[in-house]
Amino acid sequence: MDYQKLAELCFPEVTQTPEDLEKIYPPRQLPEGARVTRMAPSPTGFIHLGNLFGALTDERIAHRSEGGICLLRIEDTDEKREVEGAIPLLLEALAYFGITFDEGATADGETGNYGPYTQSHRGDIYKVYVKKLVSEGKAYPCFMSEDEIAEIRQYQTEHGINPGIYGEYARCRDFTLEQVEEHLKNGEKPIFRFRSEGDPEKYFTIVDGIRGEISMPENVQDVVILKKNDLPTYHFAHVVDDHLMRITHIVRGEEWMASLPIHVQLFDALGLEPPVFGHNTVLMKTDEATGQKRKLSKRKDPELSLEFYKKLGYFPEGVREYLMTILNSDYEEWRMANPEADLKDFDFQPSKMSSSGTMFDLNKLNDVCKDVLARKTAEEIYDFMYEWSLQYEPEKHAVIEADKDMLLKVFDIDRGGEKPRKDLVYAGQIFDFVKYFFDGYFEYESPWPAECSPEDCREILRLYIEGYDPADDNSAWFGKVRAIASQLGYAEKPKEYKKNPDMYKGHVGHVSSVIRIAITGRANSPDLWTIQQIMGREMVERRIAAATEQFK
RNA sequence: GGCCCGUUGGUCAAGCGGUUAAGACGGCGGCCUCUCACGCCGCAAACAUGGGUUCGAUUCCCGUACGGGUCACCA
Numbered sequence: 253m254d255y256q257k258l259a260e261l262c263f264p265e266v267t268q269t270p271e272d273l274e275k276i277y278p279p280r281q282l283p284e285g286a287r288v289t290r291m292a293p294s295p296t297g298f299i300h301l302g303n304l305f306g307a308l309t310d311e312r313i314a315h316r317s318e319g320g321i322c323l324l325r326i327e328d329t330d331e332k333r334e335v336e337g338a339i340p341l342l343l344e345a346l347a348y349f350g351i352t353f354d355e356g357a358t359a360d361g362e363t364g365n366y367g368p369y370t371q372s373h374r375g376d377i378y379k380v381y382v383k384k385l386v387s388e389g390k391a392y393p394c395f396m397s398e399d400e401i402a403e404i405r406q407y408q409t410e411h412g413i414n415p416g417i418y419g420e421y422a423r424c425r426d427f428t429l430e431q432v433e434e435h436l437k438n439g440e441k442p443i444f445r446f447r448s449e450g451d452p453e454k455y456f457t458i459v460d461g462i463r464g465e466i467s468m469p470e471n472v473q474d475v476v477i478l479k480k481n482d483l484p485t486y487h488f489a490h491v492v493d494d495h496l497m498r499i500t501h502i503v504r505g506e507e508w509m510a511s512l513p514i515h516v517q518l519f520d521a522l523g524l525e526p527p528v529f530g531h532n533t534v535l536m537k538t539d540e541a542t543g544q545k546r547k548l549s550k551r552k553d554p555e556l557s558l559e560f561y562k563k564l565g566y567f568p569e570g571v572r573e574y575l576m577t578i579l580n581s582d583y584e585e586w587r588m589a590n591p592e593a594d595l596k597d598f599d600f601q602p603s604k605m606s607s608s609g610t611m612f613d614l615n616k617l618n619d620v621c622k623d624v625l626a627r628k629t630a631e632e633i634y635d636f637m638y639e640w641s642l643q644y645e646p647e648k649h650a651v652i653e654a655d656k657d658m659l660l661k662v663f664d665i666d667r668g669g670e671k672p673r674k675d676l677v678y679a680g681q682i683f684d685f686v687k688y689f690f691d692g693y694f695e696y697e698s699p700w701p702a703e704c705s706p707e708d709c710r711e712i713l714r715l716y717i718e719g720y721d722p723a724d725d726n727s728a729w730f731g732k733v734r735a736i737a738s739q740l741g742y743a744e745k746p747k748e749y750k751k752n753p754d755m756y757k758g759h760v761g762h763v764s765s766v767i768r769i770a771i772t773g774r775a776n777s778p779d780l781w782t783i784q785q786i787m788g789r790e791m792v793e794r795r796i797a798a799a800t801e802q803f804k
Numbered sequence: 805g806g807c808c809c810g811u812u813g814g815u816c817a818a819g820c821g822g823u824u825a826a827g828a829c830g831g832c833g834g835c836c837u838c839u840c841a842c843g844c845c846g847c848a849a850a851c852a853u854g855g856g857u858u859c860g861a862u863u864c865c866c867g868u869a870c871g872g873g874u875c876a877c878c879a
Contacts, residue, residue, distance in 0.1 A: 476876085511874075
């Protein structure tokens, strides 16, 4: 068989050789040890936590190395899955979470010397390599119909034979030049398959950047490398692209591990050096219905979508922090030791990534967010709330915009210092947390303390407003509350009450609860004196008066 | 089903032949305290399982169970 002739017959239009391409895409001139990574999504329009998870990994691995590059490549060899406008959407979402690329696809084109970065525009490049393989007898045109393949599959499954097109089932594998010519003359368009010489009895080992050494049997399948639409399959495209773009480290989901033998084989057949592969895990959750651990699902789990977090108003930094804690095992400790340090200074190591399925933990996310927000200034929080409400909550936005000065003071309560409050989590929750400052959102959310009779409540409020003086400092103010408590038969100190519960109706805490609920609608709040300072006399008096009405 | 990967407290996880088996989140109890939050102290809670190898296994090897992935002209 004259493979050279077969190659010409199949690809008369292809004149370039791999050597030509080597010249166009020469090895990068980068510092020793620089890592080149890539994010390679399909433009399906759905951007999820897994994407961010992977992007963060790629970005960190690249940028942790001197002169490293992280690029964006669009894997659109399957037109069926493509969604209009998916790329700008993706870029925007990633940028929101602080991830940008050095090279590759952009919202309106692309940048870099190793393009095109969109696979559908690289058709000619892939063909050069397919032609080379054909000319060496390592790939061949295949004319089997879908029906034929389906039949073979059925036969194989019925007989307990490993399914697929390989060996004797690869009917076009050993076609003569004449047979190929004949099919071509009939107007049949072939696809191209790799001619596998793999031996399933033979195992090879490879060092995975995350998992360490893994061993697998060689691939035997004559996988499709060029499809009917003239575009390559993922297997072939990734090999060609990652080589030509001079990628050094590939991090991808563990769903790719099973096809690793194909990829290794392809690199080998092409005479190319494979990059370091790292296979990470999928994000899991416990299914509410079954109680079973399972992969986060696009259909069932809204929390998989990045939009979910944007909409609730999670700070991007918080989400990123959380992802980092589950991405690299020693991140959390590093963060505790370096609370103020830039994420970029963390020594990210692929080998420190987990290789068992990670449960997504909203609880932990919230906790991480609290820490992140505790380090923000009131101004930063306000600005974020402003943008968030502008986009998602127009009604709340109106109040947020109108009462900027007040909100800045509210967000500043117990902020800064050694022990800042940590009760702010995400924008939606924050608004809820402070909404009693707005008359339009104020309501009585907590029951009045049982220790205080309605008459006492009325009396407490009357005495309170009588003695209320905004000029009092915190301790003078609370001294008056104690006095009211004492006057009405409540203990001035909770401990006294605990010692002699029969001597009192309750203690000063119950009395201040009445005042607190009157002013905030809640039994729990930050320091009441501070709240009143922010609200101002007029609002305090109005709230007390309204509460008094409750006891008429 | 074949092949592959994985398995330390409820969750995230240190550990890489000899440890009282870290730490974080959550839970519980306490201190502080007018409430909440913060902070501090403490408690409960784990090496899936059976065989080896070894003076000694959470750590190395094999089997089993369980979980996950994958078997497309989808990525």
